[in-house]
Amino acid sequence: MRFTLKKQKITTATPSSSPTPSPSSSSSFSPSSLQQTMVGGRIIRAMLLSIKIAFNSWIYIAVAGAVASIFWIIFNNFDQLLFFSPVFVFYVPQDAFIGFILSNITAILLGIMVSMNIYVLKHSDRSRISLTSFFSGSTISVLSSTCASCSSIGFLLVSTFGGVGVTASTILSNYQIPLRIISIALLIWAFYSICSKLTKSCSIDYKTDNNKKKV
């Protein structure tokens, strides 16, 4: 019963997620700005619908929460905001505030992305999934959250690669915020792609899932 309901939602969402506006709407409202707004609205609707579909089960919510928490700990520990020893301390000094906000966004996006990817893999017939933007986004976010020059990573880079290592660690240190913004952009792109997969196609096999559960 639950899956029938979801299928109905997908059927209604499929035409609306198409980037081409319907003839009736384009004939009555021709300005391009209005069309863009409509396309933007459809994308947001598709994204919200995808989240509803994927997070209908608590398992996917738990996976998302666990992954987001793991990355939150990693980012904040790399950023030297979270310490476990000699005492457990978490603090956000003024200079780290923007970085902290960006790392929170990244951690949440990573949680959502991993969970939705698992959902798509379990329910989709497609053999190829696009993980490039997901992995590149998350890699950049992990790298940019480290203070390369002031940590042992910078030491390793400099001692291994000499001048190139100095340049690499300087870039990683100086452009932490822009790199994090790029990683968020890549993750949003990955999120958009996975939403398209969920709402544009009808390849989600709920029957198989139902059968599996019965067995």
Added chain:
Amino acid sequence: MKKSLIFYIIFAVYIGSTSTLFTYNIPKAVGIQPENNGNNNNKLSLYSLVQRGSPLLGNPSAPITVVEFGDFQCDRCARFAKATEPQLNQTYIQPGKVNLVYKYFPNYGPDSTTAAVAAQCTNDQGKFWNYYDILYKNQGMANFGWASKDNLKKFGSQIAGLDMQKFNSCLDGQKYLSFVQSDLAFATSLGFQGTPTFVIERNDGSNQETLLGAYPFQAFQAIIDKKISSNTGG
């Protein structure tokens, strides 16, 4: 099912490599390696540090010494200087319980060394800690010219009572270049690989604990209070 397996494998490898990076980058509260401890206990004693000309803040007879190994281009060192050092100063340094010694660990590139030489030049005139505050307040992107000689001279001119002629000739002549380089070699010999690194010890160089990273005040407080109570206890 195969697709899921591939994804799980890729994700496991990814998490594995991230955790490796995590353990490599994690801020550490560790002791100095035993093989170095014997040789460096004396070198890290307050007497030895001050004798060598390292800048000192606070009462020289304070029972606890905090040694900071820092770089003026390091943003985490700036975080310590802005957020933690004032609290340490107010709670422990001003009451005479702790003193703070600065050691140069210029690992960000050539401008770090120049800034360190300039800072040691101000120490000649007893103005190191004023210069320390000014440098960290004005810190810019590493190796992008904020710590050029001209800018370092401008920062020096902001300190009331600093003899600029002496300072300029000291900086132009690179008077303390070998001093800074020996500090760097010393930090490397201790096995330190990042800035800021702190050694918290009794002022004779014993009972050392090391913090690698921009730890907040609470972490210092926990270690210092423990050392003070162990000092008074026995």
